[in-house]
Amino acid sequence: MSPSETKSETPDSFINADDSRKYWSAIDPDVNGMLGGYPTVSRVDLRGSRSFLAKVGLGRTKGVKAVKRALEGGAGIGRITQGLLLDVAETVDVVEPVAKFTAVLEGKPGVGRVHNVGLEEWQPEDGVQYDLVWNQWCLGHLTDQQLEEYLRRCSSVLSVGDDGKTKGVIVVKENLSTSEEDLFDSEDSSVTRQDETFRRIFEAAGLRIIKTEIQHGFPHELYPVRMYALKPKEN
Numbered sequence: 001m002s003p004s005e006t007k008s009e010t011p012d013s014f015i016n017a018d019d020s021r022k023y024w025s026a027i028d029p030d031v032n033g034m035l036g037g038y039p040t041v042s043r044v045d046l047r048g049s050r051s052f053l054a055k056v057g058l059g060r061t062k063g064v065k066a067v068k069r070a071l072e073g074g075a076g077i078g079r080i081t082q083g084l085l086l087d088v089a090e091t092v093d094v095v096e097p098v099a100k101f102t103a104v105l106e107g108k109p110g111v112g113r114v115h116n117v118g119l120e121e122w123q124p125e126d127g128v129q130y131d132l133v134w135n136q137w138c139l140g141h142l143t144d145q146q147l148e149e150y151l152r153r154c155s156s157v158l159s160v161g162d163d164g165k166t167k168g169v170i171v172v173k174e175n176l177s178t179s180e181e182d183l184f185d186s187e188d189s190s191v192t193r194q195d196e197t198f199r200r201i202f203e204a205a206g207l208r209i210i211k212t213e214i215q216h217g218f219p220h221e222l223y224p225v226r227m228y229a230l231k232p233k234e235n
């Protein structure tokens with residue numbers, strides 16, 4: 001193999017969408033399945049996310065929902081849509097390639113469009129704008145290039161305030177690699193990225209971090225999890 005071929009074999013270059021769809025199609029449509037055998041993590045996860053959202057001004061105050069329309073990327077069975085997003089948003093659209101996961105969401109009050117495609121295939125609908133786009137524990141299924149392009153599409157449909165500035169926020173909540181490199185996992189065909197890889201991709205997608213926090217309270221054997229709230233750089 002020539003040196004240039006070796007160089008192109010970054011961990012994300014091994015991601016294969018068919019392999020990850022096959023993996024997820026065999027997983028039970030429940031919280032245990034979504035969280036890889038750690039269902040009890042969900043409560044503390046949702047609590048941390050709720051507090052993070054409030055800090056970026058997207059909480060629910062005095063019963064008023066700050067978010068008109070939200071999008072959840074890689075939603076699975078809608079653990080976050082049902083456990084958090086519908087509390088702060090009037091409508092939540094979801095993107096999830098495995099249709100058996102989203103079956104429970106069809107017709108639920110507040111659930112809008114259900115797009116059964118991968119995030120790399122998802123295209124925003126004409127005229128729809130989002131105050132919040134939530135992405136958690138799914139972006140490892142996208143290559144770095146796909147992730148950059150997806151984030152650009154998200155950025156292009158963020159809502160704009162009366163002052164002409166972007167009001168909408170993109171949240172990324174993902175595991176972080178604690179090695180000095182991104183790690184490919186052949187079991188579900190995904191990568192676990194380092195913090196610096198995420199920051200490089202956000203920068204390349206024209207986004208800046210307006211707030212970031214580590215999620216506390218997870219079992220020590222799990223990867224550290226970081227939340228990033230993002231907005232377009234020029235705003």
Ligand SMILES: C[S@@+](CC[C@H](N)C(=O)[O-])C[C@H]1O[C@@H](n2cnc3c(N)ncnc32)[C@H](O)[C@@H]1O
Binds near residue numbers: 020024101118142
């Ligand atoms: C670990 S589960 C997390 C589900 C949900 N985000 C949560 O936190 O409960 C990962 C999800 O990513 C989905 N997924 C796999 N490949 C994807 C892709 N290319 N685009 C979007 N979602 C994908 C899987 O089907 C699965 O529902």
